[in-house]
Amino acid sequence: MLMRKKRWKAAALAVVMAAGLLSACSGEQNGGEGQSDPSPDGEAAANLNATGMPIVKEPISLTFFTGKAPTNGNKFEETLVWKEYAKMSNINVTFQLVPFENLTEKRNLALAGGDYPDAFYSARVPASDLMKYGAQGTFVKLNDLIDQYAPNFKKLLETYPDLKKGLTMPDGNIYSFPSFYSPDFLPMLIGTPLWVKQEWLDKLNMKEPATTEEFYAYLKK
Incomplete structure (x- = not known):
């Protein structure tokens, strides 16, 4: 999940991803319902390319808390697909890999400790946690970010209404991206x-x- 100061950058990177769960996290515990405008401002806005590649003009680095299967390698950053994404986007991701058998415990500790990564990716965050931490402001709502920066994903939500229904929490907000595969693939x-x-x-x-x-x-x- 993304810390508040970087949430728009990682949300933009999520649009590039083919699959996986990405929920925004806030570095601030506001404890309330309201959240600040998710749009970038100041230096961040100046570094952002709102459309096209690279996502940011000057390289930035993010850390992802990531579930790992036993068959996966130990360095996601060194795989071809992530190297290409890094070159395309100007966003360098360091993956904190956690074996799936320990994922729930490690994820709960990360959320309880308050020292959040920039994103949880493929971390199997349950809907109950999305609702709980979304209401607290720990997870940043992605509704506006999707509208502003994710036209392809927005089209998917329009094409598959059940997808949007499944992602939308009772408070009306979206806090995560789904794994989505074309039925034709x-x-x-x-x-x-x-x-x-x-x-x-x-x-x-x-x-x-x-x-x-x-x-x-x-x-x-």
Whole structure:
């Protein structure tokens, strides 16, 4: 989750992300219902590109509290996708990786301690915590940020009303982004897929294998 002074930056980065949970966190405990205007101001506003890439003109750094599966590597920052996102956005993320088996305990400690990361990403924050900490002002409401900086995500909410309904808490606010996969993108829905490198197919003058026999022939070549 994002600390108040950086929440708009991380929310903007969330728009770039393909999936995962990102909720804004405030560095200030206002304890009340009202929250300040989430729009950037001053130096932050001057550094922001409201549209397009990079998201910010001068690089910034953020820290994400992140759930980790046993099959994942130990350095998300070094994976190709996050390196590309960093170059595209000018936002460098350091991932505090927490194994999923310890996630609930570590997340609760982080929230109770008040020393918040800039964001919780893929951290399985339950709706009860979103409501509780949202009402306290710890999580920043994302409604206005989505309207201002997330046209693609806003379109998703309009296309899939149930998605917006599921994200909207009883107070009418949105505090998180969902994991969302297109129903047409079958590889994400059926588990670990097999991938064939197009460059190799081109060099071998072969089409993409469609049967086990064709795949076997491809492997032999």
